[in-house]
Amino acid sequence: MGVHIWQQQPEPITEFAAEETVDIVVVGAGIAGCVATQSAVESGASVICIEKFGKPTAHGSDVGAINSIVQKREGVHIDPLEAARLIYGWSQQQANYNLIRIWADRSGEVLSHYVRMAEARGYTVRINSRLTARADWYDLEEKYRMFRTAHLFDIPEGSDLPPQRWGAAYLVDVVFADALERGARFLFNTPAEQLIKENGRITGVIARGEDGFIRINARRGVILATGGITDNDEMKECFCPISLRVDKVENFPKGGNMGDGLVMGKWVDAAFSRCYPAPIIHPVNLSVLGPGMASSWLIVDRYGRRFMNETAFEPMVTNARLNAPGNIAWTIWDADYLEHFRKQEPDKFSALPDNVAEQVETCVESGEYVRAGSLAELAEAIGVPAGNLEATVARYNELVDAGEDVDFGVPERFLSPCRRGPFYATKISAWLLTLPYGLHVDDNSQVCTEDDEPIAGLYAVGNVQGDYWANSYPVTCPGSSHGRSVCFGRLVGCALAHGENLDGTPSA
Numbered sequence: 001m002g003v004h005i006w007q008q009q010p011e012p013i014t015e016f017a018a019e020e021t022v023d024i025v026v027v028g029a030g031i032a033g034c035v036a037t038q039s040a041v042e043s044g045a046s047v048i049c050i051e052k053f054g055k056p057t058a059h060g061s062d063v064g065a066i067n068s069i070v071q072k073r074e075g076v077h078i079d080p081l082e083a084a085r086l087i088y089g090w091s092q093q094q095a096n097y098n099l100i101r102i103w104a105d106r107s108g109e110v111l112s113h114y115v116r117m118a119e120a121r122g123y124t125v126r127i128n129s130r131l132t133a134r135a136d137w138y139d140l141e142e143k144y145r146m147f148r149t150a151h152l153f154d155i156p157e158g159s160d161l162p163p164q165r166w167g168a169a170y171l172v173d174v175v176f177a178d179a180l181e182r183g184a185r186f187l188f189n190t191p192a193e194q195l196i197k198e199n200g201r202i203t204g205v206i207a208r209g210e211d212g213f214i215r216i217n218a219r220r221g222v223i224l225a226t227g228g229i230t231d232n233d234e235m236k237e238c239f240c241p242i243s244l245r246v247d248k249v250e251n252f253p254k255g256g257n258m259g260d261g262l263v264m265g266k267w268v269d270a271a272f273s274r275c276y277p278a279p280i281i282h283p284v285n286l287s288v289l290g291p292g293m294a295s296s297w298l299i300v301d302r303y304g305r306r307f308m309n310e311t312a313f314e315p316m317v318t319n320a321r322l323n324a325p326g327n328i329a330w331t332i333w334d335a336d337y338l339e340h341f342r343k344q345e346p347d348k349f350s351a352l353p354d355n356v357a358e359q360v361e362t363c364v365e366s367g368e369y370v371r372a373g374s375l376a377e378l379a380e381a382i383g384v385p386a387g388n389l390e391a392t393v394a395r396y397n398e399l400v401d402a403g404e405d406v407d408f409g410v411p412e413r414f415l416s417p418c419r420r421g422p423f424y425a426t427k428i429s430a431w432l433l434t435l436p437y438g439l440h441v442d443d444n445s446q447v448c449t450e451d452d453e454p455i456a457g458l459y460a461v462g463n464v465q466g467d468y469w470a471n472s473y474p475v476t477c478p479g480s481s482h483g484r485s486v487c488f489g490r491l492v493g494c495a496l497a498h499g500e501n502l503d504g505t506p507s508a
């Protein structure tokens, strides 16, 4: 008997209130599951998608792809080899390069399909340069390079299409509507509980329906699209303890990402990803100047000492904060913040709202920002030793004046002095958006055993697809979480509908 639920083989469920048979069963109606369902039904398969909650799941803005029709018309060209090499590098070569390369080579063609579908329905799609994405970070040195991969789905002003809070939700709306029109069936409020394995092959899924268990047989195969482990603290403690030290978990719906796909997979001999999980954690309040305006300010620990390279490349800042003494870090900036921002982010500067000063005032009033006339007063207000803070700021300003950060290596563009009062401070926040972690898969995204043997009839897409990232989410290609969900959702959905694997071999 194992310690964790995924190590304890359950009693097989054998009594059913209903039974269905289709070509393909998709488990989970997030972005990956909706795309897999739509792609399979568009390719002629009969499909049931089962979902734990009452509607499809969608959040986030950017959908990443390389060389789509949108990028072509906006004059953006990205070298797939370079992008793949950098993503692979972020994983310290733990990830499966062939999977990354499939995304780099084929995401443009895949997303273009949905761009055409969305535009035909009245949606708009453009390249995003706001929020995490930047327009002009592609020519920085490799460590900070960011490609213009982020696609933003939207509706035009005055449209009567249903408004959504998140850009990716528009894409999910389009895909879901198309899948329904083509005859896909979605069973909502129907959590999958077990996979059916017969003679070494996955032949279906057992789900809990309103009236009891439903057995859904899958002639061609089962595609797991259950998301990662964001809501499962036990799994986080085992596989990604740093993610337990965040201030807030932003994922929704709560309980949607319990790692069910990993648990069900383990029960049929699947292995977990060979990579360490790559949490998507954003420092929300690096946006001193408003949403999406993140820039690089001096950061100190609770002793008032500088301790990290502050370049505002999201995971780098949050990783350092989460491992700092007391899990605390303070951003410090001065009265000339607008000038500093203009130098660091000239492209975003033009998009600053008119009322930045007002917004800063509101944050001071709410206590989110601390303001003081001198560094000594600021230090006292935030509880760090004043002498240390003054010395740190003096050293930092020296480096800024020299134009070279010989202490931490922040590029000159992102060095801004902290000289003129009043001075400000705010705590660096760390919000966990999603924690991708999945099952060990091969180059076909087919789930494998510990011995690297593919399990017949079982595939994983989206965040339950393991071996894709490791250690940190690579914002070098913004939107690549949605991007790989869409890319593999479509490629696996289409291939399986034709009885094939991604490499063209028979799927059986």
Ligand SMILES: Cc1cc2nc3c(=O)[nH]c(=O)nc-3n(C[C@H](O)[C@H](O)[C@H](O)COP(=O)(O)OP(=O)(O)OC[C@H]3O[C@@H](n4cnc5c(N)ncnc54)[C@H](O)[C@@H]3O)c2cc1C
Binding pocket: 027, 028, 029, 030, 031, 032, 033, 050, 051, 052, 053, 056, 057, 058, 059, 060, 061, 062, 063, 064, 190, 191, 192, 193, 225, 226, 227, 228, 250, 251, 252, 255, 256, 257, 258, 260, 261, 280, 433, 434, 436, 461, 462, 463, 464, 478, 479, 480, 481, 482, 483, 485
């Ligand atoms: C606030 C926020 C902002 C984000 N911004 C971005 C962004 O800009 N760009 C980007 O690329 N990524 C972004 N992300 C991350 C991205 O949204 C996720 O990584 C992505 O949704 C993963 O898609 P998925 O389909 O694999 O999983 P999910 O979206 O988590 O979908 C999984 C689905 O499976 C269902 N499910 C789980 N278990 C079962 C079961 N046993 N039976 C049936 N159904 C089950 C769940 O209920 C859920 O509907 C953001 C995330 C959040 C939370």
